Amino acid sequence: MSNAMRTPAGAINVERYQGAVADGRFRRLWNANAPGYLFLLPWLIGFFGLTLGPALISLYLSFTDFDMLQSPRWVGMANYVRIATADPKFSAAMYVTLTYVVFSVPFKLTFALLVAMALNRGLRGLSVYRAIFYLPSLLGGSVAIAVLWRQLFASDGLVNAALSYFGIEGPSWISHPNYSIYTLVALSVWQFGSPMIIFLAGLRQIPQDMYEAASLDGASKFRQFYKITLPLLTPVIFFNAVVQTIDAFKAFTPAFIISGGTGGPINSTLFYTLYLYQEAFGNFRMGYASALAWILVVIIAIFTAFSFLTSRYWVHYDD
Template sequence: MSLAELRRISSDRKRPLSKDEKKAGRRDDKAALFFLLPWLIGVVGLTAGPMLVSLYLAFTDYNLLQAADFTGFDNITRMLDDARLHNSLAVTFTYVAISVPLQLAVALGLALLLDRGMRGLSFYRSALYLPSLLGGSVAIAVLWRVVFGEDGLFNDFLGLFGVVGRSWISDPDTSLWTIVLLHVWTFGSPMVIFLAGLRQIPRQYYEAASTDGASTWRQFRSITLPLLTPMVFFNLVLGIINAFQSFTQAFVVSGGTGGPADSTLFYTLYLYQEGFGSFRMGYASALAWLLLIIIGAFTAINFWASKYWVFYDD
């Protein structure tokens, strides 16, 4: 494109629009708004509206049967003295701190294995991704109760080696670990993301490292891991958010009680018990906003810390 054409285009952009052009622009705006209308209705009616209502209810005493009674900061004060709330926070933080890193480690290990170009890669990739589609379902959670029950399949497996099992989901010392294992088992989504990241690393990096005599571990530590840090960061942020919101597994495995001895009382499960079990909807709304603050704080910390360890290869 010549300099004269560029100047002509620039001058055309600066000239005022004619009436016909303005009218055509308004028609385009109306058409765009028409197609965006279902999304806008959903945002206002299903997201923004309920959030604003719950924010108001967080400062009220509301039981679904009577009008909400504004109580100020009473719900917040109650949180400070709520022992079950503190226990649910401890259980949830433990669950997040253990299950998320373990899931990412398993996903990365399997992605490295699949990246070797084995035969039937498409089949193995689909088969390993399948648990991610089923892991959060009620059916799998029920199956987990059967597998780790006193007469479950896991104890049958241990019996082959002469080991006497127990009801893993009924023991306060092991019940949480069964749910952690269920979360780790749903490694499919981060595995696929890691695999995509591995495919983007240029092979010449590894060839040059091999020529210099670098070992496999050295290549992983100096090439693979630094170039995968954006994928690690992405999976870490989503993994933490999803782990804090885990509900179905704990609800089904514990029968909705959070037992035994509140060892599987996730924060979301306690929120559900307060809102739909005890009908303390005002207090449940306050708990929901506290969860939002916690997740937002962890996400903000992750983004702040990412500038120190996430490497973007330009």
């Protein structure tokens, strides 16, 4: 009888001991990591309060009919069905956005790489050149630059004034459906500073003795670029391509300012984000706009996943 009564008491003591040990371990871990969590607190508040929370709310709203004046009304998949079957502006916005991505990203990366290779030749005052070339990336997304760009490509703008010296009568680039999208592509390419800096950092990591050995073997500059520079730079190219593609899908300010928020003539500059903005704040169809936003998230995720899946065939790392 006494043994039977001592066993539960011993078990209780063991549980208390294990609980005390666990509590002491938790306190030591907390004391060791508390400063880190304290410094992370602003980011955590921003992530859960300004990113994850609104994203989950928009996911819910995408299944509702919500005009910001009345309570959301659940409609299920109706918004997504309408986007897929009965919304011609959705296909127009997708076409314009894909055209912008296909032209702007390769041209921007190519131009950024060429400038980075020119700066990598050991120019004097390299930091000044880097700052000058990086400046458009800081200013290009602003409203002021978009307004300036609209004035440059207007019918009486500086571009047509320069063409008139050669006897060429240029159109109103921003109001012509065949040319308006390419003025935005040119604005995107002009903002080549950010990928250029990253390319320059990647070029600085390539050992120079590889070029010297190639020169001794009689390799031309083009062959050195094709056989040495490009393969060793593929991780940087991959990073820049993914980042710039995502940014191109999210482009909004230039199209909004240059087209006056209308999407240009015959929807020629109706970017996907601009159409989303029109539905949300122009037509007050917040539920429908939320569905458009989540479709954009899925499209970007598919492009990013495809890039990572195909990177194994052309991206070469040191190992």
